Structure formats: C-alpha cells, structure tokens
Amino acid sequence: MAITLIWSSKTWNEPFSMQFSYLSYSKHRMFDFICLWLLPVGLFLLLSDLYFVPDRSIHHKLYYGLFSIPTLIALLLRPREMKTLLQEPLILGMLAFIAWAMITLIWSPTDNSPLGLLKPPLHILMLFLGCSLLVKYRSESLQPVFFGAAIVALVMTVYNLYVFAGIYSPEARMVGTGAFDNPLLSSHAFGFFCIYWLTLGMTSKRQAIVLAAAPACLIMFAALLATGSRTPLVAVVLSMIWLSFICWNRRSLALMGMLIAGAVVVFALFSEMIFSRGSSFRFELWGMALELIGQKPFFGHGYEAPLALELENSGYFLSEPHNFALGVLYYVGIVGLIPWAFMQLWGLYNSWRHRVNPLFILASAWLVYGIGAALTEGGGILPRPKEHWYLLWIPLALIAALSVGQRLKAVLDRPxxxxxxxxxxxxxxxxxxxxxxxxxxxxxxxxxxxxxxxxxxxxxxxxxxxxxxxxxxxxxxxxxxxxxxxxxxxxxxxxxxxxxxxxxxxPLPGQTLRQVMQSMGSGAMRQALVERFGKFLALLHEQGVYFRSLHLGNVLLMDDGEFGLIDIADLHLYPLPLRLALRQRNLRHMQRYPEDRRWLFEEQLQALLDGYASLAPEIAVGRLRRQIEQLGQTGSTVS
Structure with missing residues (x-):
C-alpha cells in the first residue's frame, strides 16, 4: 500500500511539475520578447510616428501598447530588475518628482481622481524604466532605432516642405502632416531630428555618414525655419555650443564657424520674422505666473491645479506660463523644482563624464535643445506623450538608460x-x-x-x-x-x-581546446576534459550567453586550468537563460567541425551531457540528446 501511495503521489505531481516548468519557461520567453523586440519597436514609433499617424490619440495608444505596458509586464515578470534600475540617480530623481507631485494632490483644487492623474506620471516612469531595460539587454539596437526614426522624419519633412512651398506666403507658418497641429509644437520635432543629424556629423568616424548628415541637418533646419518659431532657433544655437565643447575636435571649429555664418544668414533673411512679433506676450505671462507662484512658493498650488493667464484684459486665457521652470514652480513649488532641476543637471554632468560614447553626446545635445526650447514654451509638468516629450523626458530617459548600461558594461565607455x-x-x-x-x-x-x-x-x-x-x-x-x-x-x-x-x-595565456584535445593521448583525460567543457557550456547557456561562433577553437584552456573565450565579436547576452532553440543552434554549429564532432558527439557524448546536466535543466539536456541522436542518424544515412 505504501509503495502504491508513493507511486500515486509521484504520478499526480509530475503534471504539476511539468506545468510549472512550462509556465516558468513562458515567463522567460515573454521577458526576452519584450526586451529584445517589443521595446525597440515601441521606441522607434515613439520617436517617429507623430510624422505619419493622423492624430495624437493613436500616438498615445501605440506608446502605451508597445512600450509602456510591455515595460510594466516585464518588470512584473522579473521584479528583481528594479534593484538595478533604482541605483540610477536619474530614476530616483524621477520617482521623487512624481511622488511629490502626487502628494500635492492633497491641496490641489482638481476634480479629477488621483488614480486618473497618476497615469501620465507612470507612463513617463515606464519610459525611463523601459529604455533602461532596452539598453541593458539590447544596447546595439539604439543606433539603428535612432537612425531609422531620423530617416522617417527626414522623408516626411521633405514632403512637408514640398507641400508648404506650393502654398507659401510671407505670413504662412508650416505645421506639418501627421499628428502635428501647431507650428510651435511641430518645431520641437523638427528641431529634435535636426540635432540628431548635427550630432551624427560631429561624432561619426565614417566620412560618408558625415557627408550625408550635413544636407539632412539643413533640411530639418529649413523645416524649423518654415514653422516661424523663434524659440527652437535659440535651442539649436545652445545645442551647437554644447556640441562644440563636449566633442572638442577639429569639427568643433567648423561647427562654430557654421554657427556664426548661420546666424548672419538667418538675421539677414529672416530678421522680420524674428522681430516682428515682439515678445509674443512672454514677459507679461511670466510676470503673471510669478505673482501666482509668490502666493505658494515652497509647496506650489498642487499638481493639476487650474491656471488661467489673461492677456491684457482681452478675455483670452492661456493655461500655460510658456516656461517649463515656471510651470514646475506654480504646480509643485520649490520642493518639486529641486528633483526636476537635479535630473537635468545630473544628466548633463553624467553625459560630460562619459562623453567618449557618442550616444551620451547625442542624448545630452537633445537635453540642451530641450532646455533651450523650454525657456519660452510649455508649462505642464507631467504631460501625456506629445511633442513636449522631445524636449525633456525622452533625453532624460535615454541618459538614465545609458548610465545604467554603462554601470553594467552594456555600452562602450572607452575612446x-x-x-x-x-x-x-x-x-x-x-x-x-x-x-x-x-x-x-x-x-x-x-x-x-x-x-x-x-x-x-x-x-x-x-x-x-x-x-x-x-x-x-x-x-x-x-x-x-x-x-x-x-x-x-x-x-x-x-x-x-x-x-x-x-x-x-x-591574449589569454593558454591553448585552444582543439589544440589540447589533439595533444591528448589518453581517452580518460579527454573524457574528463569534455565533461568539464559540458559544464562550462551549461554555465554559458544558463547565464544567457549565446556565442554564435562557439567551437573548440574559440574556447581556451588557460594555464590556471579555467576556460576562457576568444573571438567574441558575434556574442550576444540574453536577459535570461537561453531558450532551447538557441542551445540547439550552438551545438549544430560545433557539429560543423569534423574533429569537434568526433570528440564531443561521438567518442565522449555521455561525458558532454553529464557535464551539461550538472548545471542545465533536465528538459534542455533531453532536447540536446535527441538532437544529437537525430543528427547522428542522418549522418549515418547520408554516408
């Protein structure tokens, strides 16, 4: 009876164990899919889809569905990721800013529910966390994502300029197609990619890229001028000055010369556009905003408190002070301004420290552009995804992500x-x-x-x-x-x-495993070495290391008896242990080499599997065994 009970218990537990393993495997693969594929697509669309989607609501939904919500799911699947991300000062500053904004709801005169008001800040936080996961696990995708988004923006901008040229008049201001509905807001997007091409021309080591970046930058700058907005011109100038110093090479002198020449051309041809509209009531708006800020300078009027600034008793009210800093002071006071200013200062400082990496230079140039544009624009402190994100949140999120990647050695940090x-x-x-x-x-x-x-x-x-x-x-x-x-x-x-x-x-001190195997005359010694290699192979797979060129010529047995890897340019690190398909692909690659196949998969197959089974899960060992047996049968049939 006891034996029967034990057998029955084991029989009933096996399906539950298999189901648990399947669920765990599915969680790993979902996390992989989000970090490696979904987040790059989501970031690409966040940067570029305003140029071609018909309205902002679609822009919001694409960001929520392809970036923000997947990031939240990934963190729920693997909550220990937060331990690494929360070591980044920019993310901590963002959390402090959001927390204080939520606290101000206690005295904020708003009818909206706190849960509804929490959603925009959470989406911004997911931007920071999602970019950090992307850089941590697929940093090589950043450059193609930025380049692809810039190409989309360039093509659509050329079309916008073509259409605008057909309807041009001295008073006309280009808005742009897609979700753009305002010349000033459109200018943020045009300026954002103008800075991209400018930075690419300053940092690229390839002459062809530098030559292609120059006309692309001019096209985006022409679109910027066509909007008739003056604030982005100041922002571009500030970015150019920043780039001259953070790069500081021979191109810096050319950039400063281009800045002076551009200023002469702009003032000569567009002086009327620049000065004819005066201050556009900016000084009056700032004065009224400062009066309101003075009523509650330390704690602010509260997140989402109503704001109405009337222009010269005209009955026309504006809900923004047209200055980001004044908006922060009005809503969350000096206490909220501290983490907000800290994020920007720390972002610039950290970018300067790591300026050997072109991505830090790009992100900081975008941040300087945003700081310049924010001097006379905006006021909402935690908006939903829109053009204002180009000015502050996207650059800060990228700097935070690159800082996380630099600390984890996921991005280059040497000249x-x-x-x-x-x-x-x-x-x-x-x-x-x-x-x-x-x-x-x-x-x-x-x-x-x-x-x-x-x-x-x-x-x-x-x-x-x-x-x-x-x-x-x-x-x-x-x-x-x-x-x-x-x-x-x-x-x-x-x-x-x-x-x-x-x-x-x-070079590492030692010999390749292939050389060591060739020199071994004893089968017992070769068996022991293959078993150790099997354990090392399992260690690589369990740590998410996928080495495409893995074979016995690229693994060293060093003088101290440990293993090392060489020729690692095509190696990739996955977030979690390798899925079965990648493990099998690794073995198929090793079977292409006759000597490796004979030693590992014919003479010492059991030793290889025994070593592999010491660290790898049983399901992976079984799958690899079946694969090797099938390939062996196929090889016998062919021969």
Missing part, C-alpha cells in the same frame, strides 16, 4: 582612436600574422605580444555599420568579465580611414 596609415605601419612593424584571408591579415601578434584584430569595412550597410564589430568585441569582453567569465582584456579601439576598425587586446 575610439583614429589610426592613419603611418601609425598603423608603425604598429604592425615586426608583427606576426596569426590569421588571414584572401583580403589580408585578420589577427596580428604585435612585437610586444599584444594582439590586434582587424574588422574590414563592408560595402553594404549591416548592423556593423551602426555598431562596429571591434566595439562589440570590447563591450562583450567587459560584460563577460563582469559575469565571471574570462575574456581578453581590451587595450585600445581603432578606426581606419577606409572605414575598417580594430581592437587591441592582451
């Missing part, structure tokens, strides 16, 4: 040096060619013992055009070391005049 032919010749003097192909050397051992790995420029645009493989190699090396996996120590990064790139690193 890339330009190397001319003479310097390269001096570097390769007495160097030994370790690896080459039909186009020349690929890996050189320099005279001092360091290795120089070269990545040639490709004729067509690939992902390597946005994220050079040399930089991927460096980032992957630092991320692996942060996980406790040995990888080469990076010394320098180079870019050459022809667009090729290189990485200089210290």
């Amino acid at each position: 890339v040096k330009c190397l001319n032919k003479a310097d390269f010749k001096a570097l390769e003097t007495n160097a030994k060619v370790i690896e080459e192909d039909g186009l020349g050397p690929k890996v050189l051992r320099l005279e001092n013992g360091n290795f120089l790995k070269l990545f040639r420029e490709r004729r067509c645009y690939t992902s390597g055009s946005f994220n050079p493989y040399s930089q991927r190699f460096a980032v992957n090396s630092e991320r692996l070391q942060a996980l406790g996996i040995t990888a080469p120590a990076i010394l320098d990064l180079y870019v050459f005049a022809d667009g090729s790139s290189g990485v200089l690193y210290q």
